[in-house]
Amino acid sequence: xxxxxxxxxxxxxxxxxxxxxxxxxxxxxxxxxxxxxxxxxxxxxxxxxxxxxxxxxxxxxxxxxxxxxxxxxxxxxxxxxxxxxxxxxxxxxxxxxxxxxxxxxxxxxxxxxxxxxxxxxxxxxxxxxxxxxxxxxxxxxxxxxxxxxx
Amino acid sequence: xxxxxxxxxxxxxxxxxxxxxxxxxxxxxxxxxxxxxxxxxxxxxxxxxxxxxxxxxxxxxxxxxxxxxxxxxxxxxxxxxxxxxxxxxxxxxxxxxxxxxxxxxxxxxxxxxxxxxxxxxxxxxxxxxxxxxxxxxxxxxxxxxxxxxx
DNA sequence: ACCCACATTGACGTTAACGTAAACGTCAAC
DNA sequence: GTTGACGTTTACGTTAACGTCAATGTGGGT
Numbered sequence: 001x002x003x004x005x006x007x008x009x010x011x012x013x014x015x016x017x018x019x020x021x022x023x024x025x026x027x028x029x030x031x032x033x034x035x036x037x038x039x040x041x042x043x044x045x046x047x048x049x050x051x052x053x054x055x056x057x058x059x060x061x062x063x064x065x066x067x068x069x070x071x072x073x074x075x076x077x078x079x080x081x082x083x084x085x086x087x088x089x090x091x092x093x094x095x096x097x098x099x100x101x102x103x104x105x106x107x108x109x110x111x112x113x114x115x116x117x118x119x120x121x122x123x124x125x126x127x128x129x130x131x132x133x134x135x136x137x138x139x140x141x142x143x144x145x146x147x148x149x150x
Numbered sequence: 151x152x153x154x155x156x157x158x159x160x161x162x163x164x165x166x167x168x169x170x171x172x173x174x175x176x177x178x179x180x181x182x183x184x185x186x187x188x189x190x191x192x193x194x195x196x197x198x199x200x201x202x203x204x205x206x207x208x209x210x211x212x213x214x215x216x217x218x219x220x221x222x223x224x225x226x227x228x229x230x231x232x233x234x235x236x237x238x239x240x241x242x243x244x245x246x247x248x249x250x251x252x253x254x255x256x257x258x259x260x261x262x263x264x265x266x267x268x269x270x271x272x273x274x275x276x277x278x279x280x281x282x283x284x285x286x287x288x289x290x291x292x293x294x295x296x297x298x299x300x
Numbered sequence: 301a302c303c304c305a306c307a308t309t310g311a312c313g314t315t316a317a318c319g320t321a322a323a324c325g326t327c328a329a330c
Numbered sequence: 331g332t333t334g335a336c337g338t339t340t341a342c343g344t345t346a347a348c349g350t351c352a353a354t355g356t357g358g359g360t
Binding site (some may be wrong): 025026041056057058 | 306307308309328
């Protein structure tokens with residue numbers, strides 16, 4: 001077999017129960033990630049997750065849960081669901097051919113560039129607000145008021 | 151007068167002409183930032199920018215241009231226009247009272263926390279994709295194909 | 301047997317962030 | 331004097347990402 005390359009997977013916000021066998025109900029995941037069941041079903045309609053079914057009821061695996069966390073992280077970073085789907089799909093396609101690997105590499109690099117642009121934006125934003133914080137704190141100190149820090 | 155605290159201002163993407171006296175037409179700014187005039191007018195309707203007028207025609211100052219760049223950067227980071235407006239307004243309110251300064255400080259800190267959360271998300275995202283890039287590049291190299299780098 | 305919490309599938313409603321088209325004014329160029 | 335590039339307002343259309351019912355099923359207590 002050709003060496004498996006890995007699948008995109010990382011830590012979501014709530015990642016305590018490291019049991020890969022566990023299954024989750026939709027309400028459970030909704031609570032955990034502070035979203036509604038409607039949202040989760042919507043993501044499924046959009047093809048972002050495909051839980052198993054027992055009859056009609058959806059059963060979510062640990063992998064599904066991880067995927068969901070990944071999706072939400074993408075959202076926090078300002079990506080649309082369509083973009084997130086593209087990225088998720090990207091790593092599920094056929095990796096056997098060299099041309100496909102090349103394409104995957106190309107798109108990864110493009111995406112990394114995008115992410116690094118975002119990071120520059122973010123760093124600039126943070127720097128500005130840190131500056132504001134300093135100035136305001138200094139002004140408050142000068143006026144003899146305390147700044148909320150000890 | 152009470153020491154001016156500064157106003158939020160930073161570099162947008164296109165920031166070559168450092169002439170603070172220049173004025174810009176709406177089409178000019180639209181081209182420069184790669185958005186439509188409709189978008190700029192929409193931002194005005196939403197109270198995000200308030201250009202001067204000569205009759206009906208809008209005239210944008212260097213400050214307006216900077217503001218616009220700031221708005222777009224906020225958008226790239228995934229903030230809604232409502233959030234961006236809040237942040238912009240934040241720095242235009244009355245800074246004379248101690249209680250207002252305290253409030254400003256509090257909200258700055260909250261926002262910084264949010265931004266730092268975003269940064270952690272972003273770093274995790276970047277790390278993952280870098281990892282993917284490495285793996286795929288390695289696999290390609292193993293197969294004797296070149297990776298697009300020299 | 302009945303209730304309740306949880307699940308399901310439609311289907312229509314809503315909000316944000318613009319797009320798009322209509323109808324019009326203005327000024328310089330040909 | 332009309333064409334064309336720019337500007338304007340008003341207003342309806344659109345897409346994404348869900349919210350909010352309604353109608354129904356299902357398994358577990360009491």
